[in-house]
Amino acid sequence: TELVNQIAAGEVIERPASVVKELVENSLDAGARRIEIDIEQGGARLIRVRDDGGGIVAEDLPLAIAAHATSKIASFDDLEHVGTLGFRGEALPSIASVSRFALTSRAREADAAWRIEVDGGKPRARVPAQHPQGTNVEVRDLFYNLPARRKFLRAERTEFGHIDELVKSIALARTSAEFRLSHNGKPVRLLKPARDDSDHAQRVADVLGEEFLASSLRVEHAAAGLRLSGWVGLPTASRAQADQQYFHVNGRLVRDRLVAHAVRQAYADVLFHGRHSAFVLFLELDPALVDVNVHPAKHEVRFREGRLVHDFLYRTLDDALSGARA
Ligand code: ADP
Numbered sequence: 001t002e003l004v005n006q007i008a009a010g011e012v013i014e015r016p017a018s019v020v021k022e023l024v025e026n027s028l029d030a031g032a033r034r035i036e037i038d039i040e041q042g043g044a045r046l047i048r049v050r051d052d053g054g055g056i057v058a059e060d061l062p063l064a065i066a067a068h069a070t071s072k073i074a075s076f077d078d079l080e081h082v083g084t085l086g087f088r089g090e091a092l093p094s095i096a097s098v099s100r101f102a103l104t105s106r107a108r109e110a111d112a113a114w115r116i117e118v119d120g121g122k123p124r125a126r127v128p129a130q131h132p133q134g135t136n137v138e139v140r141d142l143f144y145n146l147p148a149r150r151k152f153l154r155a156e157r158t159e160f161g162h163i164d165e166l167v168k169s170i171a172l173a174r175t176s177a178e179f180r181l182s183h184n185g186k187p188v189r190l191l192k193p194a195r196d197d198s199d200h201a202q203r204v205a206d207v208l209g210e211e212f213l214a215s216s217l218r219v220e221h222a223a224a225g226l227r228l229s230g231w232v233g234l235p236t237a238s239r240a241q242a243d244q245q246y247f248h249v250n251g252r253l254v255r256d257r258l259v260a261h262a263v264r265q266a267y268a269d270v271l272f273h274g275r276h277s278a279f280v281l282f283l284e285l286d287p288a289l290v291d292v293n294v295h296p297a298k299h300e301v302r303f304r305e306g307r308l309v310h311d312f313l314y315r316t317l318d319d320a321l322s323g324a325r326a
């Protein structure tokens with residue numbers, strides 16, 4: 001199974017940022033309000049994610065690192081209505097098979113914390129530990145046992161850049177949680193929580209800057225069971241904003257061709273063609289109408305009614321942007 005886990009890791013864990021993604025999503029699934037991410041050497045040396053979520057009871061700790069054990073899906077039918085970010089139960093075992101891994105957790109109302117260490121896929125016995133309610137995952141020396149993969153890690157700054165980008169995109173969607181990110185002991189980001197998940201403006205300003213909000217149009221429209229909200233940027237002289245493109249579907253960051261096409265078309269209509277567009281958009285729809293089960297690591301989705309979604313996006317954005325044509 002160690003080999004199986006390593007193969008799964010090859011698919012899901014491309015680089016340190018993929019580890020951060022899986023761990024932060026687990027924290028959010030556990031209802032965390034506060035998530036602390038500490039990185040050393042671009043993640044090659046250490047990735048640590050601590051949360052104040054519901055935690056894991058002692059008996060379940062070995063399960064959390066066992067292949068295909070998930071606490072989030074009870075039946076095949078549940079796959080149709082995935083409300084959590086994770087559901088495959090392969091992230092932790094995959095990560096643990098390619099690192100020196102430690103999972104410490106204290107469940108809600110438990111009077112003690114427990115810790116389990118895994119070294120290149122080999123779990124040790126569970127031991128008592130000190131930890132407040134919540135979970136702490138430490139991933140050291142990623143790919144230490146796969147030298148070829150480790151060699152492919154890029155410069156520290158590049159890998160940290162991917163991590164920072166990932167944290168930004170998740171923080172944009174989950175505004176009611178607090179995020180702290182540090183690199184080599186230095187605080188890089190502190191994102192204070194908003195009052196609730198619909199209070200996006202402050203978080204958008206914190207993550208993308210006040211200039212982005214000032215040069216954007218607010219979008220807010222609902223029809224046919226679809227709801228789109230967020231901001232679309234007008235082209236500005238600032239190149240720094242060029243690649244700020246975030247599209248979330250039911251709280252999940254998505255890079256999707258159908259979405260990209262609809263957005264591009266709306267911009268092209270108002271003669272912004274060829275200019276870079278910046279946007280932060282949130283699409284909400286019935287989870288049964290979108291398949292997020294396409295690939296564990298890629299940000300792809302499949303819409304049941306692609307045409308409907310495409311036209312809704314295009315029309316909504318076109319309406320918003322044509323106001324700015326003059
Ligand atoms: P998945 O998220 O697909 O269920 P993972 O391998 O990411 O699978 O995690 C396995 C299990 O470990 C989860 O189903 C959950 O029960 C538990 N778990 C992992 N991280 C946390 C966390 N931060 N807080 C609480 N439980 C966690």
Ligand code: MG
Nearest residue numbers: 022026086091
């Ligand atoms: Mg998970």
